[in-house]
Amino acid sequence: MSAERFGGLRARIAAEAARLMYEEGVDQYFTAKRMAAKRILGQIDGRRARYxxxxxxxxxEIREALLLFAERAEGSQRARRLFALRIVALEALRALAPFSPRLIGSVSTGHIRRGSDIDLHVFPANEEALEQHLRALAWTFDRELVTLQKGGQFREYVHYHVADAAPIELTVYAPRELRLRPRSSTDGKPIVRLGIAAVEALCARDHREAWQRYLETGEVEGMDALLEADEDEPPPGPFDGLLEDGAGADDAPACPEPGEEDDPDQDYDPLPGFEGAA
Structure with missing residues (x-):
């Protein structure tokens, strides 16, 4: 089947952007599509081709291409690994219950790939209480403070990277922000945040047999083997795309992209790459 039938150049760029995100760890749609366009179009007479x-x-479109890429590369194991990640997420949500945790991103939507981590939003009244709670859980974690400028204003985001059966990233918000929902750079819609009951319902709906076994035994069959498959693949850095975007002249776009839905000046989304509603 020709690429032209399914979108021509647009489809080829989507497929290459998906490959870059899956195989090379690019985790910003904006960066991936620019890199993909550059690689596909190349240069003409020593000048960059324009698009x-x-x-x-x-x-x-890139997210759907990425999902297809992951399904072809990983086969049936991908669904089993998704369930294992959701159980790790569910147990983390329960452990963090005092801070109104919510699951977002690829583990909630199902758009996982090798190296996907578990992304949670937490809403502590004060950060010290959260850190004390993490220590009481005997979790190993690192704290990261990122300052970004968006719309002419600077804002700091605190992240905790937790080493568990699968890597977990906690993004810290003030309690009042639980009522606010950042918009996804995938479709512009408010990001879906899932609480404990919603994740339980998701597991029961999408993984009926595995969920029933988990309820009966408290374990996920083959979890260690499923999650070890990711250990050889470094997880995508949560800020790689943001920090590298525009860092080198060679990655500049061949022409301006006015009106693009993921304009680099959009509101910061702490889950680059795999956010979006199911």
């Missing part, structure tokens, strides 16, 4: 904004795929 129209309409040639660039949407974040949603």
């Amino acid at each position: 129209r904004p309409a040639d660039l795929p949407s974040n949603g």
Whole structure:
């Protein structure tokens, strides 16, 4: 089947962007599509080929291409690994219950790949209480403070990277922000945040037999083997795309992209790459 039938250049750029995200750890749609366009178009007469904004795929198109890529590469094991990640997430949500934790991102939507981590939002009244709680749980963690400028304003985001059966990233918000929902750079819709009951319902719906076994035994069959498959693949850095975007002249776009849905000046989304509603 020809690429032209399914979008021509746009589909080819989406497929290459998906490959970059899956195989090379690029975790910003904006960065991946620019790199993909550059690689596919190359240069003509020593000058960069130009493309129209309409040639660039949407974040949603790249996400679907990425999901297809992951399914082809990982087969049936991917669904089993997704369930294992959801159980790790569920147990983390229960452990963090005093801080109104919510699951977001690829583990909630199912758009996982090798190296996917578990992304949680937490809403502590004060950060010290959260740190004390993490220590009481005997969790190994690192704290990261990231300052970003968006819309002419600086904002700091605190992240805790937790070493567990699968890597967990906690993004810290004030309690009042639980009522606010950042918009996804995938489709512009508010990000879906799942609490404990919602994740339990998700497991019961999408993994009926495995969920029933978990309820009966408290274990996930083959969890260690499923999650060890990711250990040889370094997890995508949560800020790689943000920090590298525009860092080198060679990655500059071949032409401006006005009106692109994932404009680099959009509101910061702490889950680059795999956010979005199911």
